[in-house]
Amino acid sequence: MPFRRSPRSESEDLESWVALAQSGDADARERLLKSYMPFVDRVVSTTCGRAVGRTDDEFQIALVAFNEAITGYKTDRGSFIGFAETVMRRRLIDTFRARARRKEVPYTAFDEEDEEGHVQNAVETDTALRAHQEREEQQDRAEEIVRFSAEIARYGLTFQTLVEASPKHSDARESALEVARLVAGDEDLLGHFQRTGTLPLKQLEGRVAVSRKTLERQRQYIVAVVVLLAGEYDLLQAFVRKEGAS
Numbered sequence: 066m067p068f069r070r071s072p073r074s075e076s077e078d079l080e081s082w083v084a085l086a087q088s089g090d091a092d093a094r095e096r097l098l099k100s101y102m103p104f105v106d107r108v109v110s111t112t113c114g115r116a117v118g119r120t121d122d123e124f125q126i127a128l129v130a131f132n133e134a135i136t137g138y139k140t141d142r143g144s145f146i147g148f149a150e151t152v153m154r155r156r157l158i159d160t161f162r163a164r165a166r167r168k169e170v171p172y173t174a175f176d177e178e179d180e181e182g183h184v185q186n187a188v189e190t191d192t193a194l195r196a197h198q199e200r201e202e203q204q205d206r207a208e209e210i211v212r213f214s215a216e217i218a219r220y221g222l223t224f225q226t227l228v229e230a231s232p233k234h235s236d237a238r239e240s241a242l243e244v245a246r247l248v249a250g251d252e253d254l255l256g257h258f259q260r261t262g263t264l265p266l267k268q269l270e271g272r273v274a275v276s277r278k279t280l281e282r283q284r285q286y287i288v289a290v291v292v293l294l295a296g297e298y299d300l301l302q303a304f305v306r307k308e309g310a311s
Contacts, residue, residue, distance in 0.1 A: 230285035245290035
């Protein structure tokens with residue numbers, strides 16, 4: 066079993082770890098995510114009707130959903146295992162439905178025959194090479210997601226709270242990103258943040274174009290981006306760079 070048995074029932078033991086993770090215990094969340102990967106494997110394979118590797122999109126989708134289940138679980142929703150399985154299945158089914166809406170051209174449409182009658186498909190060959198590279202990148206991204214989730218939990222943050230705290234307007238989001246870049250790129254500001262776990266609001270007031278009230282309102286989003294930019298999250302950082310360029 067993922068966790069050592071105790072005098073309590075297995076479900077009570079698991080729910081105590083979920084409660085610890087929800088309270089901001091990053092180690093508890095990381096332990097849950099790592100220990101229950103075989104459970105995620107089973108749910109994904111059963112839902113997809115085939116074996117699914119941990120580098121596949123489906124597994125990563127389910128892993129993120131399992132992490133969200135940790136955050137959103139309440140005891141009145143039944144067992145955590147049942148709740149987590151439902152969340153993962155729903156997320157995967159939503160993904161399948163979205164894919165079904167897209168019409169894709171089959172690779173055979175690009176078959177070419179050479180002078181000796183051999184069929185060649187440059188698109189399929191190139192796609193296979195890209196798929197191998199993407200699988201490796203997906204595995205690295207999944208590992209980054211687990212580490213980032215555990216790190217922001219130390220600041221009382223989850224992916225769900227980030228969605229809710231993210232500035233809705235592009236201008237406000239860009240100004241928050243600029244503040245985060247300033248903190249992450251300044252040795253003194255970053256040092257203060259890492260020592261205290263709080264944004265150096267007083268030092269920022271004279272260096273940014275937004276008010277202290279705005280900084281406080283965007284605090285959760287800025288903190289998460291600072292953690293992202295200051296850490297070893299090369300793949301996840303790409304999303305911030307894309308957003309800043311839009």
